[in-house]
Amino acid sequence: MSGLSGRAAIVGIGQTEFSKDSGRTELQLACEAVRAALADAGVTPADVDGLVTFSQDTTEEMELGRNLGFDEITMFSRITYGGGAAAATVQQAAMAITSGAAECVVVYRAFNERSGLRFGNFGGSLSTMPLWLSWYAPFGLLSPASWIAVHARRYMHEYGVTNADFGRIAVVDRHHASTNPNAWFYGRPITIDDHQASPWVVEPVVRLLDCCQESDGGVALVITSAERARDLPQPPAIITAAAQGATGDAEMMTSYYRDTVTGLPEIGLVGRQLWQQSGLSPADIDTAFLYDHFTPFVFVQLEELGFCGLGEAKEFATIERLSVGGELPINTSGGLLGEAYIHGMNGITEVVRQIRGTAVNQVNDVEHALVTAGTGVPTSGLILSRD
Amino acid sequence: MATPLRPSISPDTEFFWNGLRERLLFIQRCSSCGALRHPPRPMCPHCLSTEWDTIESAGRGTVHSFVMPQHPQFPFMDYPYIVALIDLAEGIRLVSNLIGIEPENAWIDMPVEVCFTEFDDGFVLHQFRPEER
DSSP states (O other): OOOTTTTTEEEEEEEEESSSSSSSSSSHHHHHHHHHHHHHHTOOOGGGEEEETTTTTOOOOOHHHHHOOOOOEEEEEOOGGGGHHHHHHHHHHHHHHHTSOSEEEEEEEEEETSSSGGGTTTTOSSSSSSGGGGTTTTTTSSSHHHHHHHHHHHHHHHOOHHHHHHHHHHHHOOOOOHOOOTTTTTTOOOHHHHHHOOOOOETTTEEGGGGGOEEEEEEEEEEHHHHTTSSSSOOOOEEEEEEEEEOSSOOOOOOOOOOOOSSOOOHHHHHHHHHHHOOOOGGGGEEEEOSSBBBBHHHHHHHTSSOOOTTHHHHHOOOOSTTSSSSBBTTOOOHHHHTOOSHHHHHHHHHHHHHHHOOOOOOOOEEEEEEOOOOSEEEEEEEEEOO | OOOOOOOHHHHHHHHHHHHTTTTOOOEETTTTTTTSSSSOOOOTTTTOOOOOEEEEEOEEEEEEEEEEOOOSSSSOOOOOOOOEEEETSOEEEEEEEEEOOOOGGOOTTOEEEEEEOOOSSSSEEEEEEEOOO
C-alpha cells in the first residue's frame, strides 16, 4: 500500500449531454459539467480550492472560476499527453489532498471534438507541422488511427490476430451502449458481421467500427479526503491506487523505435504501480474501463495489465467474458466507442457509478474497479473501491 | 502525383533532409560511443554526448510493419499507398512509404531498398521498394 492509497475519494461526478454538435462553447460545457459535479457532491463553489485539467483543455482555470464563483484556489495543475492525462488528473487531485495543498479539488475536461477541432483529421488541418510529425506526415501517416495501426499490424502478425478478433471489443462496447440512454449509440448494438462490413480506416487493422467516436461534451469530478467524503451525500469512490507511466524512447502515439512495437509499456508500468499500491491483483477487479480509442489497444491493455499473458488476448477477450454478466465486464457505459469520446473522463464517471451501484448496466457487487487513460502515449490509471 | 506535406526542420534534423536532396540517406551517429540513432536529436541516450556525425545508410532493410491508410482521404496523397516501418540493416528503424508493389503482394519482413522520389518543386523523399536481387 502506498501513501496515496485510501486517503482520497471521488465524491461528485457531473457531465453535459454527449453530442456531435453541442451548440455552445467549450467554456460553457466545462462550467455546466463542474456545476453538475458540485451539486452531485453536495459542496459549494466556495469549498473548491484545487483545479486540475488536461494541458490540451481550452478552458482557463481562472475563467472557469469566474463563472462558477470560485474564491481562493491553492493548487492548479495540468496534465500532458492528450487522453493519457485522464486518470492522472485524479492522481494529481489525490496527491494535493494527501499533501495538504488542497482540500477539495475539481477536475474538468470539456471540448467540441466533433463540431470543433477533430483529432481524426488533425494532421490534415495543420497550419504548421510539428517537428515530431515531420517523420510521418510526408508519408501520409497523419491520423491517430494510422499511428496505432502501425503498432497493431505487427501485433497481429506476431500473435496471429485478425481485425475480426478486435471486432469483439466493438461488439461488447456497442452492446453496453445500446442500453445506456446517455450513449450516442443507445439502442444500436452491432454484430461481428456489422463490424466486418464497416469500411477500412486503416487496412488491414482498423475499420470504422474499431474507432471511438468524435464527441462534444464535458465531464467533471469532485475529489476530497476519504474522511470528509464520509460526511457527503454520495457513497465515496475511494482512490485505492493512482499512477502515471511514461517509458523510454517514447513519442506521442508513434513509439516505433523500441525493440518491440507490439506492447504498451506505459500501461504495463501503470499497471505494476496500481497492483503494488493497492495490494490487489487482476482477479480482484470486478469491472474495468479500458481506454478504447481503437480496439486493438484494448487487447494489448488486457495483456499489459496482467488480465492475461502476452499474446493471449485473442483467446481471453471473448464477448461473454467482457460483457456485463461475464468475468471481467469492460466499458459498461458503452465506452469511448459506444457512449462518447470525452478523452477518457467518461470512463472515470462510469467506474464511479459502478462503485456507487447506480450504473445503467450495473455489475453485481462491485468492490474494486480499474480505469485506464489514453494508450500509445504516456498514460495513467486508477483503481477505485467501495468504502 | 502526390504532393506530400513538407517537414518542419530544426538545426537538429536538417542534415537528414539536406542529405535527401543529394540522394543520400543519413543516419546520425554518436561521435563518442558510436551508437546510431533516429529520429535525430541532440544527445546520445547511451553516453550523453552531444558530439555527433553521420553515416550514409546502404539503404537496405526489411519491412517491420505496414498499413494502408484510407480515411480520412487527404487531397495531397494518391490512393492506395503503403506506409511501412522499415528495419534498416544498420540497426535503426524509420517510417517511409513502400512503393512499386501492390499492397496485397507486400509482406512483413520482406527485403526492401531505398529509392529517392522527387516531387514537383524539387522536394526529395526517401521511399522504399522491393529489393532487386
